[in-house]
Amino acid sequence: MRKLSCLAIFILIAFSSFAQGSNASAVEMADTLRSNGKIYTVVAVCLTILFGLFIYLFTLERRLAKWEKNNAQ
Numbered sequence: 001m002r003k004l005s006c007l008a009i010f011i012l013i014a015f016s017s018f019a020q021g022s023n024a025s026a027v028e029m030a031d032t033l034r035s036n037g038k039i040y041t042v043v044a045v046c047l048t049i050l051f052g053l054f055i056y057l058f059t060l061e062r063r064l065a066k067w068e069k070n071n072a073q
Helices: 002-022 025-036 039-072
Strands: none
Touching: 025 039
């Protein structure tokens, strides 16, 4: 039963990915942003958010390691 449900999920995922291939509005949006020069703003915001998340995870890992070290003693 488990294998059958996994197979059904994979088939549904495959069908949804095929359905997204014919969407032309997303390409038009990207072309518009690129032609107006706003795509760089979008990329800059995405990179800022990504770097912020990495910095947060790095500092959180350091705090957890320090906390684990203090509790192990």
